[in-house]
Amino acid sequence: xxxxxxxxxxxxxxxxxxxxxxxxxxxxxxxxxxxxxxxxxxxxxxxxxxxxxxxxxxxxxxxxxxxxxxxxxxxxxxxxxxxxxxxxxxxxxxxxxxxxxxxxxxxxxxxxxxxxxxxxxxxxxxxxxxxxxxxxxxxxxxxxxxxxxxxxxxxxxxxxxxxxxxxxxxxxxxxxxxxxxxxxxxxxxxxxxxxxxxxxxxxxxxxxxxxxxxxxxxxxxxxxxxxxxxxxxxxxxxxxxxxxxxxxxxxxxxxxxxxxxxxxxxxxxxxxxxxxxxxx
Amino acid sequence: xxxxxxxxxxxxxxxxxxxxxxxxxxxxxxxxxxxxxxxxxxxxxxxxxxxxxxxxxxxxxxxxxxxxxxxxxxxxxxxxxxxxxxxxxxxxxxxxxxxxxxxxxxxxxxxxxxxxxxxxxxxxxxxxxxxxxxxxxxxxxxxxxxxxxxxxxxxxxxxxxxxxxxxxxxxxxxxxxxxxxxxxxxxxxxxxxxxxxxxxxxxxxxxxxxxxxxxxxxxxxxxxxxxxxxxxxxxxxxxxxxxxxxxxxxxxxxxxxxxxxxxxxxxxxxxxxxxxxxxxxxxxxxxxxxxxxxxxxxxxxxxxxxxxxxxxxxxxxxxxxxxxxxxxxxxxxxxxxxxxxxxxx
Numbered sequence: 001x002x003x004x005x006x007x008x009x010x011x012x013x014x015x016x017x018x019x020x021x022x023x024x025x026x027x028x029x030x031x032x033x034x035x036x037x038x039x040x041x042x043x044x045x046x047x048x049x050x051x052x053x054x055x056x057x058x059x060x061x062x063x064x065x066x067x068x069x070x071x072x073x074x075x076x077x078x079x080x081x082x083x084x085x086x087x088x089x090x091x092x093x094x095x096x097x098x099x100x101x102x103x104x105x106x107x108x109x110x111x112x113x114x115x116x117x118x119x120x121x122x123x124x125x126x127x128x129x130x131x132x133x134x135x136x137x138x139x140x141x142x143x144x145x146x147x148x149x150x151x152x153x154x155x156x157x158x159x160x161x162x163x164x165x166x167x168x169x170x171x172x173x174x175x176x177x178x179x180x181x182x183x184x185x186x187x188x189x190x191x192x193x194x195x196x197x198x199x200x201x202x203x204x205x206x207x208x209x210x211x212x213x214x215x216x217x218x219x220x221x222x223x224x225x226x227x228x229x230x231x232x233x234x235x236x237x238x239x240x241x242x243x244x245x246x247x248x249x250x251x252x253x254x255x256x257x258x259x260x261x262x263x264x265x266x267x268x269x270x271x272x273x274x275x276x277x278x279x280x
Numbered sequence: 281x282x283x284x285x286x287x288x289x290x291x292x293x294x295x296x297x298x299x300x301x302x303x304x305x306x307x308x309x310x311x312x313x314x315x316x317x318x319x320x321x322x323x324x325x326x327x328x329x330x331x332x333x334x335x336x337x338x339x340x341x342x343x344x345x346x347x348x349x350x351x352x353x354x355x356x357x358x359x360x361x362x363x364x365x366x367x368x369x370x371x372x373x374x375x376x377x378x379x380x381x382x383x384x385x386x387x388x389x390x391x392x393x394x395x396x397x398x399x400x401x402x403x404x405x406x407x408x409x410x411x412x413x414x415x416x417x418x419x420x421x422x423x424x425x426x427x428x429x430x431x432x433x434x435x436x437x438x439x440x441x442x443x444x445x446x447x448x449x450x451x452x453x454x455x456x457x458x459x460x461x462x463x464x465x466x467x468x469x470x471x472x473x474x475x476x477x478x479x480x481x482x483x484x485x486x487x488x489x490x491x492x493x494x495x496x497x498x499x500x501x502x503x504x505x506x507x508x509x510x511x512x513x514x515x516x517x518x519x520x521x522x523x524x525x526x527x528x529x530x531x532x533x534x535x536x537x538x539x540x541x542x543x544x545x546x547x548x549x550x551x552x553x554x555x556x557x558x559x560x561x562x563x564x565x566x567x568x569x570x571x572x573x574x575x576x577x578x579x580x581x582x583x584x585x586x587x588x589x590x591x592x593x594x595x596x597x598x599x600x601x602x603x604x605x606x607x608x609x610x611x612x613x614x615x616x617x618x619x620x621x622x623x624x625x
Contacts, residue, residue: 176365178364179369181367182369182428185429186428186432187432188384193355200371201371
């Protein structure tokens, strides 16, 4: 006999509470996205909610920004977008390049070392981002190095490492040493065994890590705000300065594209690691 | 005419301060099936892993066909190994698993395909080559793991408790099959197990290990009939280890009775006797027997009794019959003289 209090398939007494919490949660997390999306279709000159009439004019404006040379601002949106993508690419390659061997070493090594290292690599998560931004700025200025795009790429790598490492580590967890030894007993050198057995089995975790690195780096604002220069700036910085100078909804139209791309990637991550890894 | 294939000389292994193996000497004949048998923690798996090359011995030598392989990297040894977890590659199909070793040896695709087919026939699993490993049953995985190890025509075939995960009936079948396979391939085999029935079923040579020391290495029937020490007697089959004494006629005195077995030791010296449970027969008496039955159970073909005699609990196993003594009966014990092993205590 089922107890009426429990949330059964017909719902129990808790059903109402659960539904209420769910609706509240969805509302809070989805509201900004919904507002931005609605406002991007506004026909008005300035951002105001709700819009009085609807049009696609700001989408046209975004298209114009990307196709026409914009002489009014120092850095065009095209340059910023390219910089953002290049930074994201560098971050993806380097962070996975570091985390795959690191995860392997930690998973096969001593448990205590592993726990200590995991903690160390999780630290950037708990530092306030503003503080990290100031710290990186101080380092970059005091070293007086001409870093170019690496000014932004290096802090981003530090920021995504914990996420990528977590994904690689949980992928390593399911790969027993005996699998490697089996490959070795069949004639594979230790490196070959890793290449043939460990890497393919880690694939889902690695891909999830890559996508995480991409999303976090592409959307990063706080640290980048300290680090950007006239020559090297990213899309979020461009969007911020555009919004500050003129409150027209073209940035909102651009945001809708970015949100759509992010959602697509998140769905991809979910498919890839289904039950195999953890995101946080 | 047997010829030594693998020779283990004075092998020792210690982890930190724990001595896992001490001074192991073992000769394995070409084509022989050797079982390393012992309780958990006796060092049998460590010995196998040293042979495979996954652990390095602290001291001693491994000689294969006259060549010293002590420091040879495991992937250059060419030994096929079946792991306890089987360790089939989950991202590969059955055929890819079996041909993995051949692929590394740069064998042609046609040859790989032929070999996979041949081995799948040998393990009686034709037509599953393209299946993913995850779609196989326990017994099928077992066979694929064996096929994968044999595909590379290994110099040595090593198995680490490969049957422990199977249920009793399947394990029984696999034991027979494994023995058949080993003989048809003629491959020198070393198997690790803690199951003495399995070891006796499979082995040409039984190596009993305890505390990192070889207690006895001999054919199974010999180990059973003539155990080298009380540990072996107790571990292989169920034996009663009883205190005994050398009588004035230099015969074995057991539970206050003279068994008539002559012993080497001088009169009065205390000894230990290992008596197999099936080497004792019981005769019911009305009163004044040597012991009293405290437990009796008819297992079908045989009956097991526990007899309390002279302060000891003695396990007896014999044919079931209607006249068998039951709990509370007084019994006389009669020992089969050939089946008693005597050890200095």
